[in-house]
Amino acid sequence: MAHPERSHPRSGGMRYEGGTVFALSPDRDVSLADAVEIVLREGPYRYGDWFDLPMPLFLVHDDGTGDTFRVSVRDGRVELHVRSATTAAGLRAFYDRLIDRVDGGVRVEREEQTT
Secondary structure, three states: OOOOEEEOOOOOOOOOOOOOEEEEEEEEOOHHHHHHHHHHHHEEEEEEEEEOOOOEEEEEEEEEOOOOOEEEOOEEEEEEEEOOOOOOHHHHHHHHHHHHHHOOOOEEEEEEOOO
């Protein structure tokens, strides 16, 4: 699992380059946005979302494992975006809770990001 490199451009802000995204695609048709929101609400998560985006996007902190990662829902899949403070334990805990919620098989694809 590759962690993104953080940089601080002179123009301000923060940029991430590289990293890993795990894409979770359920075998059956379910409301992924609802499933993700239920998993987050039931905890042990603290999270925030961006209301002005055309898709659900959350910054998530797992109080149980101490991990921070980003979760997005689009194109029939849930994407777990590895951040600097993400370990396999935090992603696995979220995955386990999600598959309990969608009640079926979930295909996992790993995508390495270069930019």
